[in-house]
Amino acid sequence: MNDDTISRQAAIDALDKRFDSIPMEQTTEILLLRKDLRNLPSAQPQRMRGKWVHGREIAREMVGDAVAAIFYEGWQCSECKCIVEEEREPLWNYCPNCGARMEASE
Numbered sequence: 001m002n003d004d005t006i007s008r009q010a011a012i013d014a015l016d017k018r019f020d021s022i023p024m025e026q027t028t029e030i031l032l033l034r035k036d037l038r039n040l041p042s043a044q045p046q047r048m049r050g051k052w053v054h055g056r057e058i059a060r061e062m063v064g065d066a067v068a069a070i071f072y073e074g075w076q077c078s079e080c081k082c083i084v085e086e087e088r089e090p091l092w093n094y095c096p097n098c099g100a101r102m103e104a105s106e
Contacts, residue, residue: 012037050079050100052089059087077102 012034019030055073062068071087082097084090093102 008037008040048079048098048100049103050077050095050098051103052076052084053078054089055083 015030015034015037022030052075054075057070058073059071060067060069061071069088072089073087075084075086075090076082077084077095077097077100079100080095080098082095084092084096090102094100095102
């Protein structure tokens with residue numbers, strides 16, 4: 001779970017603790033709220049993994065006969081196809097659009 005996700009049971013326990021001594025006329029509302037909490041869908045965070053895929057090569061930096069750097073016409077997330085306008089591979093370890101964790105490109 002991520003930092004702002006709590007378990008269903010923790011939410012129900014917090015509700016019970018907060019409304020431990022409620023007036024009898026509100027008991028039905030609390031019971032309905034507890035039922036709603038139990039029926040909420042699971043909030044399993046997605047664990048997407050992606051790679052930065054480079055666009056067309058636009059330049060090479062040479063040192064003697066060796067290639068020191070290659071520059072590309074942007075990079076694209078392999079998951080959501082978001083384009084990042086960078087000549088070199090983005091340093092981010094996640095996609096700013098979909099949040100996929102980026103693995104090292106080949």
